Amino acid sequence: MKRFDRDGRLIIPLMRRKKHTKQAEETKVRYVLTEAYCPKGCTIIDHEHKINGEPGLRIKFKRYDSEGEFVLSAIEGDFDKIILSGELKEGVKDELYCPHCGVMFKKLINCECSEDADMVLLGLTPELDLNNAIAFCNVTGCTNGASIRSGDIIRHVRLWGQF
Template identity: 75%
Template structure:
């Protein structure tokens, strides 16, 4: 399952996609976020790191004894990541921060996968608007995530078998 991105970094598919979901259908339209902001308004889209043909979301992570950065896929229901530094551990929670200004991303609710897991919310507009945001769990390997759709900032694109 291991593979490399264009610049040779390892892409690790951390979560198995849920069986029977639409993402198996290559012709199905999936949503890609193209503008994503930290609570202070930094755009965290990282054009230098594409995952499955879309620039990813650059995120800094910290937990006791470890910190680093990863790039998360901008494609809805795709949990592929490129690890830039540090190590993620399956089933372990990390606190997530903006890689530019260091502010912590907001949390919406607890995720059901673990008692201390949080659903982190990341805005699609420079001013955080919970109705215009994406949300995913901060435990590595948990595939709970939702994209709150908005016509302006989420464009859809067809993936011709790019995954």
């Protein structure tokens, strides 16, 4: 049932995961990231913490009143997280860092959900390549852009005339 596409991303069929929604017919497959890197090239795939059957993406977070680590689902459109330490707050932004070397993840653009929200980039190659990356918002609970390739986001921004 599983296979890889050209970018090395695992494709899983949706099957029965969304059988109760109308979208089941619209989206036949979802991407699963099988490789993800910090800006310095550390792999952040966490095989010890699986979310919905797939190894997650381990990320360190910091803000004025808390810091810790969480694991984010590597499945496109899936916003499940495992909080390993610290506390995330709904609607609150966190700065995101590599859990291994501590470097901050790069930010692509502002997220429209709030004034200071950022779309944070995760590279799918050890050397950051904007055409081979995904971006997601660093505000807890915001579902903008999660697991959308940055190229798509850049195109949208150009359409809005902000880039």
